[in-house]
Amino acid sequence: MSKVDTSKARPQPSVVEEVDRLVVVPRRNYGIWIGTAFTLVLSYFILRAFAVNPAFGWETAAGYLFHPSIMSGLMTTLVLTVVIMFLAIIIGTIVAVMRVSPSPVLRSFAGAYVWFFRGVPALIQLIFWFNLALLVREFSLTLPFVGEIFSIRTNDFMTPFFSAVVALSLCEAGYMAEIIRAGIKSVPTGQSEAASALGMPYRNILKRIVLPQAMRFVVPPTGNEAINLLKLTSLVTFIAVDDLFYSAQSIYARTFETIPLLIVVAVWYLAVVSIMSVGQHFLERHFGRSETRSQSLTTRFLRNAFGTRAKGAAT
């Protein structure tokens, strides 16, 4: 049949009424109901345990929250995190660029670096650097004919803080190198090819074309790394750096208020992590801006706020 009979295809008034009377009944999902009930009951017990058990010592915890030595410990933790992350990004970028270099020697060296520093537990690296004096007694620079320029005993500069910075930077750089390498690999080869065809030299292509585009893939995992690192710095307690955790420990070692002080430490870590998550969100928005059309207003605003060249400068 070539023609459709339109009078038959159109629904009759009575059919419309029939259709309107239909009601959708949602499917009952009993599993969800049981799960919800169970979770509510569990939450009640957990909250009650926290509220009722006097051993938590909430008042004591609140009293210590802004204790001067806790504050200075928090400061040390933040400084450690920022300094280590900064160094780790620089070392990690260098190692990552080595890993994608045309030279097999550079590639293998970078590969070995990542293998070693990611493979050995951070705590062991930390204690190793702290005890460097057992391996090397002093560092000295001696030139032929001129004689000794300077000499320094390892113990004099390998302070706990310095050991912590060296150990954790090198360790974290191993992780950062892998993140940045993945970012570099994620930039389509056509981008560097087009740059080559325009006559841009290799280091310029890396600096101006590949790395800025890699940032978009690098920022989210780097945020996670920074959050992990913040918590990882609590390991420096083992070599007596007076960070947040160490300060709390030295208080409860005297007063035996162990649980309240652990709560203080947990509260501060949670607070900093929350702030960092918000910061990470904005960084992601900033580096993802050429990806999305809908954000063009935000884009323009950020471009004006950070200057047109801000994106290349962020490594």
Next chain:
Amino acid sequence: MSNTPSENRARFGVPEDSMVFARGVRKSFGTLDVLKGVDIDVPKGSVACIIGPSGSGKSTFLRCINHLEKLTGGILLVDGAFVGYDLRKDRLYEVKDNELCQRRAEIGMLFQSFNLFSHMTVMENLIEAPVHVRRVPVEQAKSEALELLARVGLSEKVDSYPRELSGGQQQRVAIARAMAMKPKVLLFDEPTSALDPELVGEVLQVMRDLAETGMTMVVVTHEIGFAREIGDQLIFMDGGVIVEEGNPREMIANPQSPRTKEFLSKVL
């Protein structure tokens, strides 16, 4: 000093008006021979179109011209000079990275996938190489970029990101970006193959305009109509060799080789 056009002309018999001159160009990837001895002459101001099935080596040949791929054998001269080498006596010395970049900057290249820098606006794309490779002052580069954008009809897109443009617009920006380096020759690697059929026309129109200004162009393409209309020379490649070449209109109307005949019957 060597590798001067005049010396090379005398030694290899390069015609006076030659822009791209290839003799016995071979290229292998491991055991795979992609180019098996290609000879090409593209005179200044002319348009050479290369057609052929995929895997015939036409894109590889194009990438050899600006030394994105190193030759396995043969010679390839652009405007009478080697791109990646300096010739002294019988030795071809690979040139330093900076020198290679300066020579490459004179050879523009367009890609099937446009390859605009996706983190930069159209303006930033256009001034990147002039400012950082040629050391042109930023203001001058910007005003030249605006002129070029007007020529490709995209003045209003100056602050857009590549993602915000259609494929045809992206390719026109890419052409403007290549032109910003004032190249001697433009290489097109299937410039319209990734475009929706309705966008092909605007890119071909820009290329037509370029050809009219006397720009030397080597175009790898599947647009037989474009080759017939604009091309001064049509080259049909298959299996790493040139099967047939000649005047596009005569060759399309009356192909000599049965292989050319078969290919043209499929694409026309």
